[in-house]
Amino acid sequence: MSIAQLTKAWQPMSYGFLDASAKRELRRKMLKAIAVPGCQMPYASREVPMARGWGTGGLQVTLTLLKPSSVVKVIDQGADDSVNAASIRSFLSKVSGAAETWDTLDASLIQSRHRIPEERLHAGQILVLQVPNPEPLRPVEPNMSIARQMHADADYGRLWLILYEQIVRSGRIMEGAAYPSLVNGRHVMTPSPIPRWDVPKLHMAQHLTFLSAGREKRLYAVPPFTKVEPLVFSDVPFKVEDHGALTCHRSGVNGFYMNEIPQGDGGSAFELSDSHLGIKAIRQAEGEADQIGATWYQNGHLA
Amino acid sequence: MTQALSLLPPQLMTTPPLLTMTGVSRRYGDVVALQDVSALVYPGEVLGIVGESGSGKSTLLRMMNLEDTPDTGDYRLALPDLDGNLFGLDRFARRMLCATRIGIVYQNPHQGLLMQHTSSGNVAERLLIAGERSFANLRARGRTALEASEFPLDRMDARPIELSGGMQQRVQLAKAIALEPALLLLDEPTTGLDVSVQALVLDTLKRLQRDRAITMVIVSHDLGVIRTMADRVMVMRRGRVVEQGLSDQIFQDPQHEYTQQLVHAKL
Numbered sequence: 001m002s003i004a005q006l007t008k009a010w011q012p013m014s015y016g017f018l019d020a021s022a023k024r025e026l027r028r029k030m031l032k033a034i035a036v037p038g039c040q041m042p043y044a045s046r047e048v049p050m051a052r053g054w055g056t057g058g059l060q061v062t063l064t065l066l067k068p069s070s071v072v073k074v075i076d077q078g079a080d081d082s083v084n085a086a087s088i089r090s091f092l093s094k095v096s097g098a099a100e101t102w103d104t105l106d107a108s109l110i111q112s113r114h115r116i117p118e119e120r121l122h123a124g125q126i127l128v129l130q131v132p133n134p135e136p137l138r139p140v141e142p143n144m145s146i147a148r149q150m151h152a153d154a155d156y157g158r159l160w161l162i163l164y165e166q167i168v169r170s171g172r173i174m175e176g177a178a179y180p181s182l183v184n185g186r187h188v189m190t191p192s193p194i195p196r197w198d199v200p201k202l203h204m205a206q207h208l209t210f211l212s213a214g215r216e217k218r219l220y221a222v223p224p225f226t227k228v229e230p231l232v233f234s235d236v237p238f239k240v241e242d243h244g245a246l247t248c249h250r251s252g253v254n255g256f257y258m259n260e261i262p263q264g265d266g267g268s269a270f271e272l273s274d275s276h277l278g279i280k281a282i283r284q285a286e287g288e289a290d291q292i293g294a295t296w297y298q299n300g301h302l303a
Numbered sequence: 304m305t306q307a308l309s310l311l312p313p314q315l316m317t318t319p320p321l322l323t324m325t326g327v328s329r330r331y332g333d334v335v336a337l338q339d340v341s342a343l344v345y346p347g348e349v350l351g352i353v354g355e356s357g358s359g360k361s362t363l364l365r366m367m368n369l370e371d372t373p374d375t376g377d378y379r380l381a382l383p384d385l386d387g388n389l390f391g392l393d394r395f396a397r398r399m400l401c402a403t404r405i406g407i408v409y410q411n412p413h414q415g416l417l418m419q420h421t422s423s424g425n426v427a428e429r430l431l432i433a434g435e436r437s438f439a440n441l442r443a444r445g446r447t448a449l450e451a452s453e454f455p456l457d458r459m460d461a462r463p464i465e466l467s468g469g470m471q472q473r474v475q476l477a478k479a480i481a482l483e484p485a486l487l488l489l490d491e492p493t494t495g496l497d498v499s500v501q502a503l504v505l506d507t508l509k510r511l512q513r514d515r516a517i518t519m520v521i522v523s524h525d526l527g528v529i530r531t532m533a534d535r536v537m538v539m540r541r542g543r544v545v546e547q548g549l550s551d552q553i554f555q556d557p558q559h560e561y562t563q564q565l566v567h568a569k570l
């Protein structure tokens with residue numbers, strides 16, 4: 001019997017980059033987060049080879065969830081091909097042996113910044129959202145200790161105060177991204193900076209969503225089939241962005257969330273924010289056998 | 304009939320008290336803030352609490368607003384669905400009770416108002432805590448409350464930080480009365496205002512008291528304010544109540560040495 005027989009062979013790093021104790025802690029916190037939907041769980045955010053603010057929180061959750069049979073998709077503002085998305089995706093596959101994909105339907109694990117794919121996620125898929133500021137109460141209560149007490153008391157009146165003043169000042173609710181939403185009738189969460197367009201996709205969804213903030217060291221979750229209700233007044237309904245009537249200038253698809261691209265003549269063109277949906281639509285139009293899954297929105301309205 | 308009425312004992316004695324505080328003591332380290340203080344407030348009356356700085360009058364008011372818990376003592380409000388010692392309530396119940404049944408106006412508006420939010424928003428916050436979720440109602444009820452406290456409505460969406468001291472007190476008052484509380488606590492509401500504004504704010508308070516028969520507890524070191532407002536006066540010194548009685552009685556015929564000094568100093 002030699003030492004070599006009793007120990008594992010030397011490896012340059014642990015499987016999935018994070019060491020076993022880090023993953024163990026994250027796993028426990030993720031389970032807790034699922035048990036109390038929308039409640040922020042503190043965790044010891046580790047160093048990853050990326051600067052804070054670039055999605056380290058999401059990355060740590062994804063690294064913990066990875067297995068060799070995973071298929072990962074990484075979205076950056078809806079696109080799969082940005083430098084940030086491509087680098088994170090190749091890093092994930094390098095440290096775990098997981099397959100890479102751009103297709104929402106094929107992916108088992110989706111890490112995203114700012115968007116939820118337009119195609120419906122199904123049971124078994126996990127969405128990981130990168131969150132810059134997890135605290136919905138920060139604008140109304142700068143003291144985080146008191147904010148935590150307010151969460152404990154479900155004291156959320158002041159969040160409506162923000163909406164009230166927006167209507168008074170501007171005639172409508174101005175909250176664009178990160179629209180505060182009540183999860184499971186108990187905790188109010190910031191659904192990361194996803195646009196209002198994406199918030200209804202979280203309501204009673206089939207998939208599991210994790211939201212993780214690396215710099216703020218907080219993670220929270222929306223388990224499958226959980227109520228997610230944007231905060232509204234009883235007489236002022238929740239409205240998503242007015243993108244239903246816009247048409248993508250590249251794929252000709254309409255009725256989805258668009259990016260506005262300013263043109264030389266002062267006007268603007270629009271293109272699909274979910275870039276791979278656009279790619280699939282173009283391929284389909286060219287006669288290739290690309291399958292577009294069921295979408296949350298149909299003809300610009302929530303199905 | 305008038306004869307019969309005049310023979311009745313004063314109204315104050317026939318109705319049971321709204322607020323009953325018994326044997327409240329509070330120490331902060333070696334400092335005795337309150338020593339066995341008891342107080343009764345009858346529905347519709349105004350109780351004035353006077354005393355020098357550090358006499359415990361503000362601490363007592365904070366206790367009444369359930370912001371602090373005494374070492375010993377009992378506190379009851381005669382309101383439906385409310386019994387037992389209110390100091391025994393949990394945080395959540397306390398917050399709901401303070402928001403819906405008790406209104407408070409602080410000496411320093413920074414304590415009672417969200418300075419970065421609009422004035423109408425400050426009133427709306429109170430209503431939001433109580434569960435109002437209709438924008439139109441928030442707007443209308445906020446307007447009503449601000450109107451009742453004689454706040455100029457064209458400035459209702461200005462932030463309190465941009466307003467004068469008198470206006471800020473009116474916003475606080477509107478916030479306090481928005482939910483038509485059973486008890487209104489006033490902690491030196493006019494201190495720091497100049498005399499003319501002080502008179503106007505007192506005028507508003509007087510009128511509110513007359514129109515709505517709100518039960519008030521007003522704390523002040525200014526005997527003029529107490530004399531104008533209060534039906535009954537409690538004189539405090541070093542955490543104890545040294546004398547209490549009807550307003551006129553206290554001011555015309557003070558019994559305790561300290562009260563005598565106080566009244567004479569005023570005159």
